[in-house]
Amino acid sequence: MDKPYDNRAWLLVLPVLAIVAFSAVIPLMTVVNYSVQDTFGNNQFFWNGTGWFRELLDPSTDLGGRVFDSLWRNLAFSAIILAIEVPLGIAVALAMPRHGWKVAATLVLMAMPLLVPWNVVGTIWQVFARADIGLLGYAINRLGIDYNYVADPLDAWITIIVMDVWHWTSLVALLCYAGLKSIPDAYYQAARIDGASRWAVFRYIQLPKMRRVLIIAVLLRFMDSFMIYTEPFVVTGGGPGNSTTFLSIELVKLALGQFDLGKAAAMSIVYNLIVLAVCWVFYTVMTNLDVERRRLPADR
Amino acid sequence: MARIELSNLAHSYTPGASEPGDFALKAMNLTWRQGGAYALLGPSGCGKTTLLNIISGLLTPSHGQVLFDGRDVTGLPTEQRNIAQVFQFPVVYDTMTVRENLAFPLRNRGMAGKAADRRVREIAELLDLSGELDRKARGLTADAKQKISLGRGLVRPDVAAILFDEPLTVIDPQLKWELRSKLKALHRALDVTMIYVTHDQTEALTFADTVMVMYDGSVVQAGRPDELFERPDHTFVGYFIGSPGMNVLPAEIEGSRARVGGGTIELSRSYDVPSGRRIEIGVRPEFASLAPPGEGLAATVERIDDLGRARLARLRLGGHPFAASVPEALADIGTAAGVVLERAQVHVYADGKRLEGRA
Numbered sequence: 001m002d003k004p005y006d007n008r009a010w011l012l013v014l015p016v017l018a019i020v021a022f023s024a025v026i027p028l029m030t031v032v033n034y035s036v037q038d039t040f041g042n043n044q045f046f047w048n049g050t051g052w053f054r055e056l057l058d059p060s061t062d063l064g065g066r067v068f069d070s071l072w073r074n075l076a077f078s079a080i081i082l083a084i085e086v087p088l089g090i091a092v093a094l095a096m097p098r099h100g101w102k103v104a105a106t107l108v109l110m111a112m113p114l115l116v117p118w119n120v121v122g123t124i125w126q127v128f129a130r131a132d133i134g135l136l137g138y139a140i141n142r143l144g145i146d147y148n149y150v151a152d153p154l155d156a157w158i159t160i161i162v163m164d165v166w167h168w169t170s171l172v173a174l175l176c177y178a179g180l181k182s183i184p185d186a187y188y189q190a191a192r193i194d195g196a197s198r199w200a201v202f203r204y205i206q207l208p209k210m211r212r213v214l215i216i217a218v219l220l221r222f223m224d225s226f227m228i229y230t231e232p233f234v235v236t237g238g239g240p241g242n243s244t245t246f247l248s249i250e251l252v253k254l255a256l257g258q259f260d261l262g263k264a265a266a267m268s269i270v271y272n273l274i275v276l277a278v279c280w281v282f283y284t285v286m287t288n289l290d291v292e293r294r295r296l297p298a299d300r
Numbered sequence: 301m302a303r304i305e306l307s308n309l310a311h312s313y314t315p316g317a318s319e320p321g322d323f324a325l326k327a328m329n330l331t332w333r334q335g336g337a338y339a340l341l342g343p344s345g346c347g348k349t350t351l352l353n354i355i356s357g358l359l360t361p362s363h364g365q366v367l368f369d370g371r372d373v374t375g376l377p378t379e380q381r382n383i384a385q386v387f388q389f390p391v392v393y394d395t396m397t398v399r400e401n402l403a404f405p406l407r408n409r410g411m412a413g414k415a416a417d418r419r420v421r422e423i424a425e426l427l428d429l430s431g432e433l434d435r436k437a438r439g440l441t442a443d444a445k446q447k448i449s450l451g452r453g454l455v456r457p458d459v460a461a462i463l464f465d466e467p468l469t470v471i472d473p474q475l476k477w478e479l480r481s482k483l484k485a486l487h488r489a490l491d492v493t494m495i496y497v498t499h500d501q502t503e504a505l506t507f508a509d510t511v512m513v514m515y516d517g518s519v520v521q522a523g524r525p526d527e528l529f530e531r532p533d534h535t536f537v538g539y540f541i542g543s544p545g546m547n548v549l550p551a552e553i554e555g556s557r558a559r560v561g562g563g564t565i566e567l568s569r570s571y572d573v574p575s576g577r578r579i580e581i582g583v584r585p586e587f588a589s590l591a592p593p594g595e596g597l598a599a600t601v602e603r604i605d606d607l608g609r610a611r612l613a614r615l616r617l618g619g620h621p622f623a624a625s626v627p628e629a630l631a632d633i634g635t636a637a638g639v640v641l642e643r644a645q646v647h648v649y650a651d652g653k654r655l656e657g658r659a
Contacts, residue, residue, distance in 0.1 A: 184389070184391075186387045186388075186389055186391050187391050189353075189358050189378075189385070189387065190385075190387060190391040190449070190452075192357075192358065192377070192378040192379060193356065193358075193378055193383065193384060193385045193405075193453075194404055194405040194408055194452060195379050195405060195408035195409050196404070196408055197408065200408065204393040204395060204396065204404075205393065208393075208394045208395045209394075
């Protein structure tokens with residue numbers, strides 16, 4: 001089958017190219033430009049070649065050390081919140097009502113945290129968890145547990161993780177709920193006829209039907225947590241010490257704090273490549289699932 | 301293995317219902333004997349599936365009791381009733397292989413090892429699934445998936461009854477015949493009660509020993525296929541079974557004479573007709589034949605359908621549509637014609653229910 005070719009199609013594509021050039025390509029190229037130069041202010045730039053990249057990827061240098069430390073912290077953070085939010089989200093979705101007015105009430109309640117802006121979430125928890133005046137922090141201390149997220153790195157981590165779980169578990173739960181709702185009643189009836197246990201129903205009916213939405217949930221939560229900035233910045237400012245300094249916080253410190261445009265540009269390119277790589281992996285996994293599905297004749 | 305009885309059973313989906321219209325199932329007493337092959341036949345929305353779900357325990361009836369071998373199981377959940385049920389649309393466990401799917405009901409009941417394996421292979425053999433036992437169920441066609449669902453219903457050796465809820469809807473016609481005869485053969489081999497729900501009369505009549513015709517929440521007649529055909533107890537049965545259905549005409553009855561559409565016919569029995577009720581006569585097209593004008597009841601011919609094997613006349617008789625068979629000897633006929641009814645096959649109905657006449 002021959003596809004028709006018509007060069008006038010370019011006319012339709014060009015406006016998009018122009019917009020994307022100004023919104024993405026040109027800014028990105030200025031970053032590439034910075035990443036191969038050093039600057040001492042006053043708009044004086046000196047060629048540095050791949051110098052920043054080599055330093056950045058070598059953990060023994062100061063810059064490389066900072067980048068890798070924040071990268072590991074960030075990966076650990078993403079892993080922990082995924083390990084909590086995914087099972088918790090599934091559990092919440094399973095417990096949500098399926099019929100009646102309670103459905104609407106639950107959905108609204110669940111959507112509430114998702115509607116709060118990031119910096120407000122940060123501020124809420126910054127105050128809520130303060131050991132001196134915060135309701136949560138004060139209560140924990142009154143229980144005899146020494147808790148202070150400003151001074152103790154572990155407390156700071158716990159605070160940020162609990163905050164993220166509070167903010168985002170709803171998203172996972174709502175996605176899973178949508179997956180659960182798509183299961184026809186006949187499946188549950190057949191399972192009862194087959195004498196399946198509650199666990200077997202979950203393992204062989206609910207989990208397989210939730211698989212696709214779960215992949216989306218994991219992707220969204222990973223991407224979001226991997227570029228988290230506002231909430232830890234508001235709550236801990238990356239501290240105590242550097243204990244909650246994630247990649248984006250480190251990047252902002254470099255670019256706007258120290259005004260090391262070259263280093264920051266190089267780091268943001270590497271950061272961007274990591275994000276793209278992860279996206280690509282997820283995209284491949286998801287499209288492979290689709291291919292597998294499409295191969296089935298008359299699937300219902 | 302069990303005899304299933306329904307005692308004063310009724311069901312309403314709205315709690316506290318009192319109007320007859322609120323009931324999806326109207327009060328009924330029914331018995332299914334152990335080992336019978338039954339069909340529940342009726343149009344969509346007549347309560348077939350509701351009745352089936354009550355027997356299997358997926359639904360608890362709002363009134364009355366369900367008894368298995370005399371034991372009250374009304375409050376027992378499905379899992380404890382030992383019932384198998386196959387649904388209209390295929391339900392398979394996607395992540396399992398065909399073999400695991402078939403073994404699932406056995407495994408959940410603690411049957412494992414060689415015995416379970418042998419049983420799975422037997423059922424797979426029967427349903428032509430042997431070659432696909434180790435494939436993932438996810439990748440199969442709708443036909444194959446429904447065969448798996450059937451297989452999961454059939455695999456348990458000790459069930460009280462197997463219920464089929466229009467199980468062959470998604471199967472293509474060729475395979476439908478094959479599967480239906482397999483089910484029938486299986487019924488003979490297993491001596492298990494089977495209840496088969498369908499809205500397709502051919503399916504019901506070929507599968508079952510006893511066909512129960514449901515209409516608007518009640519079973520209006522239960523009987524052998526030939527009984528349903530020859531002596532419909534209810535005008536609905538006459539209309540629903542047979543193609544085309546029974547002719548039903550308003551009539552006035554006096555003893556053994558009936559006035560229909562301006563003419564009078566002799567009946568084989570005489571009737572005492574209760575007053576104030578809707579009186580009709582019913583006669584199947586097979587027992588009414590077209591005749592030259594002047595014979596029998598006067599009618600006008602609207603068209604003649606050639607069905608290949610036979611010809612069927614579409615008439616109007618006293619303003620009502622009427623179907624009659626056309627004798628082979630009868631040549632082309634004009635608009636005006638007569639209809640001759642086979643006397644013994646004319647039934648009298650009062651408010652839809654058949655009256656027994658006196659000889």
